[in-house]
Amino acid sequence: MVGALRVAIAEDSAILRDGLVQLLVDRGFVITGAVAEPAALRSSIAQNPPDVAVIDIRMPPTYTDEGLRLALELRARHEGLGILLFSQYIETRYAADLLADDAAGIGYLLKDRVADVSDFVEALERVAIGGTALDPEVVTQLIGATRRSDTLSALTTREREVLALMAEGRSNGAIAHALVVSEGAVEKHVANIFAKLDLPVSEKDHRRVLAVLRFLES
């Protein structure tokens, strides 16, 4: 890692906010701001721009989707700012809104994921440098809801595992690590998947995510 990543946090639960700060500082991140509501995050980012913002979806004043709307707004205003949405629940619809045009620098994770500290930190780093981090839950829901299940059934079990990890936004290296296989094997699986699903081959991980999601949603 080149220099410490700078993180801003918007989370209305004080317990979680403090916990996150503690965890990230512990892992060597720099916290540019830890606030409880959208307006405070806007000014914090304007004063002290971070690399990535961790945003809770349900925040004051209405506790519905403030965080999501804030994320869309910040994305339009600050180019290159990574955004990790952080929620108690997964709404596939939110993921679709977020990834409408680009998956670069976007993350959407269940709050539970912080329990696995390394995975969480890895996801945050990925988002900060322009990658994608989708919660496995989102991917499971998308795969479960897809009308392309006929085409999906042409994949082997291993290929489906690779597809799911790919959709979460992981790189070939990370997939290889997670499945305990060689990176070469993963590359072969990926090529097979793209061929079987008739997807355009793309180098960038986040484009790959988008391609897979488009396929699942169509």
Place this chain on the structure above:
Amino acid sequence: MTLATEDVRPEDQKEPKGVSFAITDEQVDRAKTVVQRILREPFTRRPWMELAFFLVSGGLAGIGLAFIGATMLTGVVLAITFFGLSVLGLSLRGARGLGRWQRDLAHNMLGETIEEPGPFIRRPGFFGWLQSVLRDRVAWRSVAYHAIKVPSTVLGVYVAFSLWWDAIFGILSPIFWHGDGGPNMWGLAQGIFLSNGFGQGPSSFGHNLGLFLLGLIFLFAAPWVMRGFVTVDKLLLRALLGPDPIAARVRSLEQARTQTVDASAATMRRIERDLHDGTQAQLVALAMRLGMAKEKLEDPDPDQVDLVRVLELVDEAHRGAKEAIVELRDIARGIHPPALDIGLEGALSTLASRSAVPTELNFDVHARPTAAIEAIAYYCVAELLANVAQHAHASRATISCAQQGMWLRLVVRDDGRGGARLSTVGSTSSGLAGLTDRVRTVDGRLDLVSPTGGPTVVTVDLPLSV
């Protein structure tokens, strides 16, 4: 004193003898009023309007019944075809319209306002329309009205209208009746008087005088007999053309159901919010700390492990776990108070002893209410005591819970500053309006008496079972 008593006594003793016959001034006055009323009645507007109403409304009902009868017969005969079903539907739609005309007549001619029954609610499509029409209770009740009204009108014509008729012919008989065959009289009066030969045969002075006097008597009697029929008609109108009592009940139950559904949705939302903001966040933070501690302990080089830091993390996680347990317990208690498991008395005495204002409980209930009622009673008392503690500035409060037949009466009284209002939500009497809704869902009621300066008394009546 003594003299006065003696003066009074003789009269007191006399009175029992003559009590039934003695006519006091008051009775004379009353009799005068009655006679005046009878003598004036035919020359006021009201009996003529009633007569007119009787004729117009009766005529309309006759035509209406003919229409309903004819269309229904056609409809039933042709029921297997669309045409027959349409005619049947039109017949009922017509019956509804006729009912409205009758209501308007009563309103315009008698000044009798009968509330509109519920509007016709039409479902989409021909069969939807047909189904709604066939199930339209208002229309069927109007059919019933017509079916009863027409025979009653026929009877009224024979009894009451004939009185008017005969009164006029009787009075006019000295002028017009000079031949054989009797004057042009009919109806009940003719049945009684004329069939015995009176008023028939060749006219004579005696006959004519008798008929004239009879006519006069009829003239003064007719308005009252007619009024009897109109009164019966008004009752019919109210019973069959007014709002349906069953429909009204259904409406009020629907309202109560809506409130229940809304209230339970709001409760679910509150519980979700409590879990989301409290326990879930608490547990996520706890898992996060344990995750951090675990990673530190997993360090391949044991000497590098910062045990002090790990202990700190575990300690925080431990504290978080305990807090989560307390929060979960509070939320669970909000869903169903465990105190109720030992019965309402135990639960209420727990509430009383936990209250911030010294509170006394009087409990006198023998039958055990159903669980739902106990829960509502419990929440009422809990909410009311919370209000007392927050707003009333009271020094003491009493809860009384007593059984009255099949009802449970809860009274919460405090000696505070009063001024609580049902309508205010949030400021001075938060939750009272919500309680009222909650109580109403089981047909109970909540009364609030809270003059400025106090005391405040809230009475809640609940049925023992729903």
